[in-house]
Amino acid sequence: MLRKGFILAALGLAFVAGPSFAATTHEEPKDVHWSFEGPFGKFDQAQVQRGYKVYREVCAACHSMNLLSFRNLGQKNGPFFDEKYKNPNDNAYVKSISKDYQVNDIDSETGDVVQRPGTPADKFPNPFPNEAAARASNGGAYPPDLSVITKAREEGPQYVYSILTGYVATPAGMEVPPGKHYNPFMPGDMSAFYKGKGPVPEGGFIAMPPPLEAGKVTFDDGTKSTLDQQAKDVVAFLAWASEPKQTERKQFGLAAMIYLLIFSGLLFVSYRRIWKNVGH
The missing domain is CATH 1.10.760.10 (Cytochrome c-like domain)
Known part of the structure; x- marks a missing residue:
């Protein structure tokens, strides 16, 4: 009877907890x-x-x-890769793209936060200054x-x-x-x-x-x-x-x-040649 009671209790708990899971x-x-x-x-x-x-x-x-940095766009196999620019930082397309963005920087004289045109070395800027601002602009979603x-x-x-x-x-x-x-x-x-x-x-x-x-x-x-x-x-x-x-x-x-395929073939040929006259 005790075992039966445990089974019934477990089944009851499963039915109660079911919707929650x-x-x-x-x-x-x-x-x-x-x-x-x-x-x-x-x-x-x-x-x-x-x-x-x-x-x-x-x-x-x-x-x-x-x-992602802007220069990644000009690296080999990137969207704006050009054979003429071995260094992606020199890529004219990348320079033009990065310049369209405004990125945060620090004024060396005043220490204030300023904005300047982007360079290929910069990372893609975040559209929001922080998570709270991002959530506020998107109905609480991040x-x-x-x-x-x-x-x-x-x-x-x-x-x-x-x-x-x-x-x-x-x-x-x-x-x-x-x-x-x-x-x-x-x-x-x-x-x-x-x-x-x-x-x-x-x-x-x-x-x-x-x-x-x-x-x-x-x-x-x-x-x-x-x-x-x-x-x-x-x-x-x-x-x-x-x-x-x-x-x-x-x-x-x-x-x-x-x-590896060629190397395996050479190893096999070498093995056959070295051991062909050796009794086993």
Whole structure:
């Protein structure tokens, strides 16, 4: 009887605690092909350039990229790499881009904080002076830094692309909190907000309103500026920013594999030649 009582008590506790541990759900990220995928993949320079423009004109208003310096844009395999400029600090494109930003500095004579045009050596400036200011400007939400966003999220590029293109009409019966937006690709638990019929919709709420729309950014190369194109381009740029040395790493890995293959062959031939007349 005592054992039976324990079992019933445990079952009762499970039923009471069950709703508190409801699992978050979301739709699977969209299946998108990227030029930089796979062991032989590499970034499309034109696409990454367009992606930088989307970031600069849209994302940079709220999101920082604290780990990225302007000179990274001109490094080998970067969006503005040019063979003429071996040193990215001398890259004319990078100089022009960095000069468009105002960065904080210290006046050497007065010690006051001043602003000056950026240089290739500067990091991308934060759009807000501190976290409190960032939250105050975004309804209490803190916009994440995008430096390594595609590495920090599972299925990174696909996930970020799905979020950017996944805003849909709120399902009937769904109560959306003020300042939030429904997105089926955002992890969440909708059970407390859904008053409609049928199963609880997958997805969650996100503080960021839909950031992209057709024609919002004009591409210099004449590419049609659809929402889908903007999302793909900015995700490619963020993927590059998360790992600027990705292409070089893959090239080195391929060369290392070829070397090891040749070395293994030479070892095998040497082994056969040295030991062919030795009894075993």
